[in-house]
Structure formats: C-alpha cells, structure tokens
C-alpha cells in the first residue's frame with residue numbers, strides 16, 4: 001500500500017514513512033493510492049471477531065509494510081478487552097465500543113455507540129492509544145526518538161499524554177493556556193507524574209500556545225536538531241484507527257450485510273467522520289454520514305449549500321461543546337480530494353483559495369469553482385447544527401427519555417441524528433465524550449452534577465506537575481532543548 005498527497009506530490013511513501021510525520025511536503029494530506037476493499041464474505045467473517053482482532057484486520061489492509069504478527073500484537077496491546085476498557089464500562093467492557101438503543105419509532109432505530117471508555121473519557125483515546133503503541137514500535141525499530149510538542153485547550157492534550165506516558169523514545173511537551181482549562185481537564189493532565197510528560201502552562205490564551213507550536217514547526221533546523229514532531233488530527237494512523245469502530249458499529253447493529261446503517265458524528269476537524277467516509281469507500285454498507293456541528297457551522301454550511309467558507313479565529317464562537325469550536329476543518333481536504341475525482345491540481349488550487357480568499361464554491365453557479373456539490377449526495381453526506389439551547393434541551397431529553405446523561409458534544413449529535421432518521425435504517429450516533437468532562441453545562445441543564453466515573457472522584461486533589469512559562473517561543477524552545485538534552 002502506497003500513499004499519495006492530496007496535492008499531488010510525486011513521492012508515494014509507505015504507512016511507516018508517514019506514521020511519524022504530518023503534512024505531505026506540498027502541504028497536502030496523505031491518503032492511500034486506492035482504498036482497500038472489504039468483500040461481503042470478509043465482512044461476514046468479521047462479525048464474530050473481538051475488537052482487537054477486527055482492528056488488526058482493518059490495519060493490515062493499510063499498514064502493509066509492518067509484519068502482520070507485530071501488527072496483531074500492537075492491536076491486542078491497545079484494544080485487548082482487559083487493556084482498553086476498565087470496570088467503568090461494566091458488563092459491556094469487552095466490546096470496547098458497546099451499542100445502546102435509545103429509541104425506536106416508525107421502523108427506524110436510534111443507537112448510541114460508546115467511544116469514551118478510554119483513560120481520558122473522550123473518543124480521541126480510541127486512536128491515540130494505538131498511536132502511542134505504533135510510535136513506540138516504529139521508533140524502537142529505527143533506534144530513534146521523538147519529542148512531541150503540541151498545544152491543547154483540553155481533550156487532545158490529555159489524550160496524547162495518556163497515550164504516550166511511559167513510552168520509550170518519546171517525550172511530550174504540551175502547551176496549554178494557564179488557568180484557562182476546566183479544573184477537571186487541568187487535573188487530568190497535570191496530575192501525570194511520568195518523567196516523559198512535560199506540561200507547560202503558558203501565560204496567555206490557546207491561540208498563543210498554537211502560535212508557539214507553529215513557530216517551532218517553522219524553525220526547520222531546530223525541529224530536526226531536537227527531533228520535534230506532532231500528533232495532530234491529520235495524522236493518518238489516527239484516521240485509520242477510527243475506521244475500525246465504524247465497522248464494529250455496523251456489525252454490532254446488523255445481522256446481515258443487506259442492511260444499511262447511518263452514522264451521525266459530532267464534528268470539528270472532520271477527522272472522525274472522515275474515517276466513516278473511508279469505511280464507506282472500503283465497501284461498508286453505510287446509508288448516510290451525518291455531520292453534526294455546533295454554532296461553528298462551517299461544515300454544515302458546506303453540506304447544505306456547496307459553499308465552503310472558513311471563519312477567522314476571531315469569528316469562532318466559544319461554545320459549550322468546545323472540542324467542536326473549529327473554524328477550518330483540517331481533515332476536510334481528504335474528502336474534497338475524493339469529491340473532485342482525486343484531481344490533485346484542483347485540490348491544490350481550491351485550498352490555495354481557502355488561504356487567499358477564505359473558501360471556495362462548488363455549487364456550479366456562474367463564477368463558482370466547480371459543480372461537484374451535486375455529487376455530495378452520492379457520497380451519502382448530510383448535516384445539521386445545534387446551539388447551546390438545543391444542547392441543554394437534548395441533555396434534558398436524553399435524561400428523561402433514555403435515562404442517560406450525555407455530554408454536550410454527544411448531545412449535538414443526538415439532536416442532529418433525530419432530524420435525519422430514515423424509516424428502516426438504524427442511525428448510530430457516535431458518543432464522543434463522557435459528561436463528567438463538561439460538568440458546567442450538565443449542571444445548567446439538569447441542576448445537578450454529572451456522575452464521576454470510578455477512579456476520577458478526587459482527581460482535582462492529586463499533586464500536580466507543571467511549569468508556568470511566558471508566551472515566548474524562544475523561552476519554550478530553550479526549555480524543550482534543556483529537557484531533551486539534544
């Protein structure tokens with residue numbers, strides 16, 4: 001399996017070659033040259049597999065340059081029933097991503113797929129935990145080391161730290177805005193005592209953190225000398241790891257391959273739903289892929305109108321589903337590449353236009369950039385948006401009607417899913433976090449606190465380990481250099 005850049009760069013690297021990198025040299029994103037196909041017979045065989053074995057079957061189609069026995073061991077090390085889930089998931093723990101039926105009406109069924117039983121209570125663990133093991137494996141093979149420098153406003157940083165803690169050859173330097181994260185999120189990250197994890201609380205806002213990471217990424221000499229890398233959501237291995245749970249959800253919700261299933265996905269950077277698109281391209285019988293956004297509705301606007309118009313960071317709303325507060329979806333280019341028939345020259349031109357003119361238009365109207373919006377239907381996409389009031393109403397609705405407390409992002413998903421039900425088709429909503437992480441809004445909606453999962457009762461009172469630093473890229477570069485010894 002060779003990979004290509006969405007912008008047409010001539011090299012065709014292998015899975016292992018793109019594993020530790022980010023963007024392609026031409027600024028594009030990597031995708032497989034062809035999507036591997038899954039036959040009906042194979043799908044039938046996959047019905048009875050454990051999650052770890054299913055993950056291995058999906059991975060081996062993409063990571064063809066890693067020996068199968070190693071890949072299988074990595075899948076089990078990550079998703080073994082005794083490894084990935086703990087007692088929190090109860091009787092269903094062994095299923096890793098158990099389904100729960102929420103409602104049934106007019107021949108359609110609404111189902112929730114739990115993806116938040118990993119160590120940081122958000123779906124990002126599903127991919128990041130595998131990434132930690134893949135990185136450690138790949139670095140050991142090369143005798144190399146990697147220093148991950150990242151910026152976080154909450155979920156990504158903690159998922160990365162819990163995936164990389166204690167891993168040989170890896171250090172994590174995570175920048176977060178000092179005193180701006182919730183007490184729970186701060187405690188999750190700062191209570192880690194592993195010597196390879198460095199929390200840097202920057203005196204500034206999230207954008208300052210991100211600017212410093214960009215400054216470091218742009219200093220190519222420094223980056224090479226200090227072996228600096230990232231783990232952002234464009235990482236291809238993260239997308240592949242997410243493909244697995246679409247197969248799992250489909251197989252658990254159906255008993256024959258004649259049946260179709262739809263998925264609704266609370267979306268920000270388009271990473272999660274991009275994995276659904278890839279599962280569909282591999283032959284998984286998906287009816288609709290429904291993009292759910294919050295007030296930051298760039299993606300909903302595109303899937304309703306065919307106009308992609310990114311927002312400036314000053315126009316990005318801070319909402320109560322903060323992990324979806326994205327103004328420019330970093331994985332969207334992967335879908336557009338397929339939508340445009342894999343025409344990399346046009347992808348390059350359109351995303352150049354995103355930088356120069358803030359967007360592009362595929363409506364086919366006079367003066368537009370193309371007419372491919374008509375084919376969006378062929379790819380089965382639909383969309384919807386949700387507001388703070390919708391979120392509160394949905395959290396209350398789910399409590400009263402389903403007897404469960406859902407987090408704010410999952411609430412956006414449920415709201416949009418209920419607007420997109422098709423008779424006879426099961427709709428699976430992907431749960432992206434547990435409510436304890438976003439307790440302020442739960443209290444606003446229900447007048448009480450969200451339940452704390454076992455093991456998190458006193459997290460705020462644990463000893464914290466972090467360094468407060470000014471928003472100064474040079475000072476932070478010096479700190480990284482000092483602690484890597486490079």
Ligand SMILES: *Cc1c(COP(=O)(O)O)cnc(C)c1O
Nearest residue numbers: 267268269270271272323432433
């Ligand atoms: C990251 C995140 C999202 C958005 O996922 P994308 O892959 O960026 O679309 C949604 N909900 C939660 C809780 C998240 O952490």
